[in-house]
Amino acid sequence: AAASKMAAVWSMSRRFIIRSYNPFVNSVRRGFSSCIDPSDGLTDEQKEFQKVAFDFAANEMAPHMAEWDQKEIFPVKTMQKAAQLGFGGIYVSPDVGGSGLSRLDTSVIFEALSTGCVSTTAYISIHNMCAWMIDTFGSDEQRHKFCPDLCTMEKFASYCLTEPGSGSDAASLLTSAQQSGDHYVLNGSKAFISGGGEADVYVVMCRTGGQGPKGISCLLVEKGSPGLSFGKKEKKVGWNSQPTRAVIFEDCVVPVENLLGEEGQGFSIAMKGLNGGRINIASCSLGAAHACVHLARDHLLVRKQFGESLSNNQFLQFKLAEMATRLMASRLLVREAATALQQNRANAVSLCSMAKLFATDECFNICNQALQMHGGYGYLKDYAVQQFVRDIRVHQILEGTNEVMRMIISRNLLTES
Structure with missing residues (x-):
């Protein structure tokens, strides 16, 4: 099959x-x-x-x-x-x-x-x-x-949850959608949206009911919808091959048939999407760390100081060994979490949070250590290691900050069975 x-x-x-x-x-x-x-x-x-x-x-x-x-x-x-x-x-x-x-x-x-x-x-x-x-x-x-x-990626999609005033506290979002006949009228704005302005479909979490998560629904807003506009392109430390903009709704008209799921189901849809998103972004961190371990290894073999190859320096040998060990530990946790999510295990949400927390933290440290091993060369844009460092730094922030991951994990441990 x-x-x-x-x-x-x-x-x-x-x-x-x-x-x-x-x-x-x-x-x-x-x-x-x-x-x-x-x-x-x-x-x-x-x-x-x-x-x-x-x-x-x-x-x-x-x-x-x-x-x-x-x-x-x-x-x-x-x-x-x-x-x-x-x-x-x-x-x-x-x-x-x-x-x-x-x-x-x-x-x-x-x-x-x-x-x-x-x-x-x-x-x-x-x-x-x-x-x-x-x-x-x-x-x-x-x-x-x-x-x-x-x-086919003939069209692109963006995920719209974060707002200027609600990041980690996503359930407090304010973007509203009021039904009027055969359409919704959407008002509000979303911040830090990857693909903003370039994407063709925006998966938007908005408030159709009262306060809290049960008042949130999910609408599919198509590019070109009346009342849809975008902020300026953000200047970022990394992630520069993808545009990031605010997505703005001013009496934006969205057909009722573009409601994803049912009214009030939006927060649940958003969180279920993020469970997989956390595995995905952790996996991207693994790739960066894997590349940086090899870049560091190659640099140690060719670079000489004090008359000998850096690869003969035991301190650097031990650092490289630690980087490799942390990479493997991260990879094993991410793959275990991915399997748990696929199998819909009871601990899947916590494992996804653990994988995102551990892998994005550890892989950033691996890439940063690789840059350090390159010395001054690592700080030059001619060397790929600095771009890996810049690009994965944001992984500790998005798809739920790593502080929120700690909250999810601790709540699971402290909640009575």
């Missing part, structure tokens, strides 16, 4: 598999530093599409990563190429154009893609989350209207 779901992907991917990897990916596939081999424990099928994702990252993303960052280019054509391989709707149902893969499969793919460009992969992960929300909670008409174009 899994093979049939991915038949189209394999036919598209053969031309990528036969191409040789760039030096970085070649070194990964040869198995040096085999103790952090990301293919360990995977099925043959998972290893196959992991190879496709690594090769796409090496050939289609990594050569352009710095340019996309410095010129703030949203690489539409490259993402559409990724969608041809099935990466536009990885865990969306096949009947609406998705690949129908598992959460673990998705994590493996996003980790591999992030070795080529974290920022672009992170946007693809948000897009996938939105497509899954429509596929899971939408009517049959909504699924067939929106999902096929999202899965």
Whole structure:
């Protein structure tokens, strides 16, 4: 069954598999530093599409990563190429154009893609989350209207929960939607929206009822809707290959048939989307950390100080060993959480929070240590390590801050069974 779901992907991917990897990916596939081999424990099928994702990252993303960052280019054509391989709707149902893969499969793919460009992969992960929300909670008409174009990435999606006055306290959001005949009238604004202004579909959490989470609903707002506008493009430390803008609703008219699920279900939909989003963003951090361990390793082998290679310095050897160990611990936790979410285990929400907390913290520390090992060179934009550091710093903030992750985990531990 899994093979049939991915038949189209394999036919598209053969031309990528036969191409040789760039030096970085070649070194990964040869198995040096085999103790952090990301293919360990995977099925043959998972290893196959992991190879496709690594090769796409090496050939289609990594050569352009710095340019996309410095010129703030949203690489539409490259993402559409990724969608041809099935990466536009990885865990969306096949009947609406998705690949129908598992959460673990998705994590493996996003980790591999992030070795080529974290920022672009992170946007693809948000897009996938939105497509899954429509596929899971939408009517049959909504699924067939929106999902096929999202899965090919002919159209892009953005997730709209955060507001200027409600970040971690998402249940206090103020954006309102009042029904008037066959449409809703939407007023308010959303902040820090990835893809804002470029996306075609906005998955918007808004208040249709009273205060608190039960008064929140979810509307699909299409680009071009009357009353929809956007703020200025934000200037960010990282994530520069994806635009970030405020999304503004001023008497914005949205058809009633664009209500996702039922009124009052929006907060639940948002949180269920975020459980997967946390796994996705943690997986992007894994890819950055994996790349940085290899970059640090290569630098230690070629750089000499005090007459000998840095690789002979025991302090740096131990640091590299710690980085590798933290990477493996993070990867194992993320993959366990992905499996728990797929199986709908009772502890899935807590495990997703643990994975997001641990992996984004540890992987940032790994990348930052790799930069330190490069010395002054690490601070130059000619070296990729600094971009990995900048791009994954925000992972500790979005999809629920890591402080909120601690709240979720502790509440689970302190609540009586």
